[in-house]
Amino acid sequence: MVRVIQQTIFIFLLILFLAALPSVIGVNPEEKTLTWDFSKLPQVYGDFIKEISQGSLGTYQLGYQEREISEDIGDNFNTSLLIMLVGVNIGVILSLLFGIFISRFRITRFVNTLLNLFATIPDFIIIILSLILAVKIYKMTGIRIISLRPDAGALNIWFPMVLVGIAPTLYLFKLVAVKYYQISGEDYIRTAVAKGMRLNYINFQHVFKNIEPFIIAELTKVVSLAIGNMFIIEYLLNVSGITKFIFLSSEIQPIAVGLFSMLLISLITYFSVRLVLYLFKRGFLYE
CATH class of the missing domain: 1.10.3720.10 (MetI-like)
Structure with a gap:
């Protein structure tokens, strides 16, 4: 049971880390190199958990429209x-x-x-x-x-x-x-x-x-x-x-x-x- 809980927590954190990569990775235009800002991770994790705890899946951008994920996720x-x-x-x-x-x-x-x-x-x-x-x-x-x-x-x-x-x-x-x-x-x-x-x-x-x-x-x-x-x-x-x-x-x-x-x-x-x-x-x- 303990091992299952550990694996669940690891998968949860790994998926959130992968989802946060676009926010963590940046490009330095002067040196033309990638920059990593891991200090954003705690805030990213907190915002996601806060959004879910409020009963909302959040929004996403579809063209020029901002739509609720919960409205479209069922059919998709x-x-x-x-x-x-x-x-x-x-x-x-x-x-x-x-x-x-x-x-x-x-x-x-x-x-x-x-x-x-x-x-x-x-x-x-x-x-x-x-x-x-x-x-x-x-x-x-x-x-x-x-x-x-x-x-x-x-x-x-x-x-x-x-x-x-x-x-x-x-x-x-x-x-x-x-x-x-x-x-x-x-x-x-x-x-x-x-x-x-x-x-x-x-x-x-x-x-x-x-x-x-x-x-x-x-x-x-x-x-x-x-x-x-x-x-x-x-x-x-x-x-x-x-x-x-x-x-x-x-x-x-x-x-x-x-x-x-x-x-x-x-x-x-x-x-x-x-x-x-x-x-x-x-x-x-x-x-």
Whole structure:
């Protein structure tokens, strides 16, 4: 319990420190060097806590308007949460599907080769190439795949979901493929094959149960990859997500609220994947 409290306090102070960086860092025009004024930190922390204690999230600048964060954060939070939940969970499901359960089919080998090829390309480059491809498709067919309008509804949501899910899919697929190859050579798998057990039964009851701990251990990294990509995707595609509060202001209040919201989205996404894996085990595996 004490350790949890210590970690919570550390994360709280770290997020506030990151949010306060624009206020702490300055530029010396004469020497053309960065200056750090850490004396502002106590006041920054105090102002943030005072604002929250008064029941207000503060304000942020939207163009020439000064708006209340509490008025806009609900829709922005739900948009980012939906993108993360769908993107990461689909990435996990596809990784398990192609890495374990249909790995024996010929078409899966082609998909494996394609995913391994994409895994060598940096995520940022994949995102840029996807945007270029979407524009090319629109010019050739007239079919609009993406929209850069923040009020475009599903047209501004589904494509970011796909892009957010790319990094988790590629990372988990490589992990699952390697572990599947290692586990397939174990003695208990060979024994199960020798006894004439069906391949689906072996994959469900033996292979998946031994791969699942590795997936759970890597979930924090998977979610962090998705969060990092979402910063880029929401900015490039003009998505009205939670990152808007971070990009549109240099003040501590909106940046801190945005970072705390991203942390909450990460936790919800993490536990949603754990729930999916738990329901899958209860529905298909015999304990």
